[in-house]
Amino acid sequence: MSQTDTDRYLPTPRTTPTRARHRVAYDRDLVHAILDEGWLCHLAFVRDGLPAVLPTLYARVGERLYLHGSTGARPVREAAAAPGGMPVCLTVTHVDGLVLARSAFHHSVNYRSVVVHGTARPVTDAAERARAFDAVVDQVVPGRSADCRPGDVKELAATALLAVDLAEVSAKVRAGGPIEEPDDLDLPHWSGVLPVRTQYGAPVAADEGRRVPLPAYLAAYAGR
Numbered sequence: 001m002s003q004t005d006t007d008r009y010l011p012t013p014r015t016t017p018t019r020a021r022h023r024v025a026y027d028r029d030l031v032h033a034i035l036d037e038g039w040l041c042h043l044a045f046v047r048d049g050l051p052a053v054l055p056t057l058y059a060r061v062g063e064r065l066y067l068h069g070s071t072g073a074r075p076v077r078e079a080a081a082a083p084g085g086m087p088v089c090l091t092v093t094h095v096d097g098l099v100l101a102r103s104a105f106h107h108s109v110n111y112r113s114v115v116v117h118g119t120a121r122p123v124t125d126a127a128e129r130a131r132a133f134d135a136v137v138d139q140v141v142p143g144r145s146a147d148c149r150p151g152d153v154k155e156l157a158a159t160a161l162l163a164v165d166l167a168e169v170s171a172k173v174r175a176g177g178p179i180e181e182p183d184d185l186d187l188p189h190w191s192g193v194l195p196v197r198t199q200y201g202a203p204v205a206a207d208e209g210r211r212v213p214l215p216a217y218l219a220a221y222a223g224r
Contacts, residue, residue, distance in 0.1 A: 014117045015170035025171045034114045034171055035060045035092055039140045043067060044089045045075050045120075058090075059132065059139035060166075065090070065116065066123065066132040067162040076122065076160040085121035088164060098194040101178035102187045110174050110193065117168040123161040132161050143217035 008026040009015070017024050025031075041058045044051060054075065057068040067090075069076045079086040097110035123129050133156075134145035151159065178191050202222040203214060 009166070009169040011170070012117075012168050015115065015168050017170075017172070020172070020174075023172050023174055025173065026169070027171065030173075031114055031166070031169055031171050032060065034094065034112050035065070036139075037094060038092045041065075041067070041090045041092045043075060043120075044091075045078065045086055047074055047078070057136055057140065058092075059135035061132065061135050063166045065164045065166065066136055067120065067164065068136050069160045069162065071158055071160045073160070075120065076162060079120045079162055080122045085119040088118060088120045090116050090164065095196050096175070097196050099174075099178050100191055100194060102180055102184040102189045102191045106179050106181070108174060108178065110176070112171070112173050114169065114171050116164060116166060118164045118166075120162040120164050123163050128163075129156070129161060132163070133159075136161075141217070141221075143215075147215055147217070 006028070008028055009031065011026055015024075015026070035058075039057055039059075040055055042053050043056050044053045046052070052074070054073075059066045071077075075086065075088070091113060093111055093113040095109060095111050099106075099108040099110055101107050123132055133151065137145040137148070177193055180191065200221040203218045205212075205214070
C-alpha cells in the first residue's frame with residue numbers, strides 16, 4: 001500500500017459526489033476527527049424492499065465503527081440473517097453555522113459530515129464485544145466506562161453491536177461566508193454566518209448519586 005493510500009480513503013463510485021465535488025475529501029485524519037467528535041449516527045438500510053433510517057450510538061475503534069442496538073432491533077436481526085452481513089450506509093454530521101446570503105437561493109449551512117458505505121455484521125466474539133461496549137460508552141462520555149458497572153449477563157444478552165469497517169468513506173465540508181451574486185451586493189439585506197454549536201451544561205446528579213462527588217471528567221463538561 002502506498003503512502004497516499006494510507007493517508008486517505010480511495011474514492012469509489014459510491015463516495016464520489018455528483019455536485020459540489022470541491023467540498024469532498026478522503027483524508028483519513030479528517031474523517032477520523034469528524035467521527036470522533038460525534039456519538040450519534042444515522043444508519044440507512046433496506047427493510048422489506050423499502051429504505052429505512054435509524055439514529056443510533058456509535059464508536060470508532062481504528063478502522064471500524066461499532067453501532068449500538070437491541071438484539072430485537074430490525075437492523076440487528078437482518079444483519080444476523082443476511083449471509084456476510086447487511087449492506088448499510090451511515091452518516092455523521094456536525095452543523096457549524098447557518099449561512100445567510102442576500103438572496104434566498106444562496107442561503108446555506110456550514111457543516112462537516114462523513115458518509116460510510118459498507119456491510120454491517122453482528123459482533124459475536126466476547127472479547128471484541130467487551131472492548132466495543134466500553135468504546136461506545138466512552139465515545140459518548142470519555143472516561144465513563146471505567147466509572148460505571150459493566151453490563152451483567154442478562155443486560156449483555158439483550159444488547160447487540162454491529163461492526164462496519166471503514167473502507168468506502170468520504171468527508172464533506174462547507175465553511176466560510178455566503179456566496180453572493182455581484183448584482184446582490186448593494187441590496188439592503190444583512191448577510192453573514194450565524195454560528196451553531198453544541199454546549200454542555202453543568203451535570204445534574206440523580207437523587208441516588210448526590211452522595212458521590214462529581215468526577216473530574218464530568219466537571220470538565222460544564223460550559224464546554
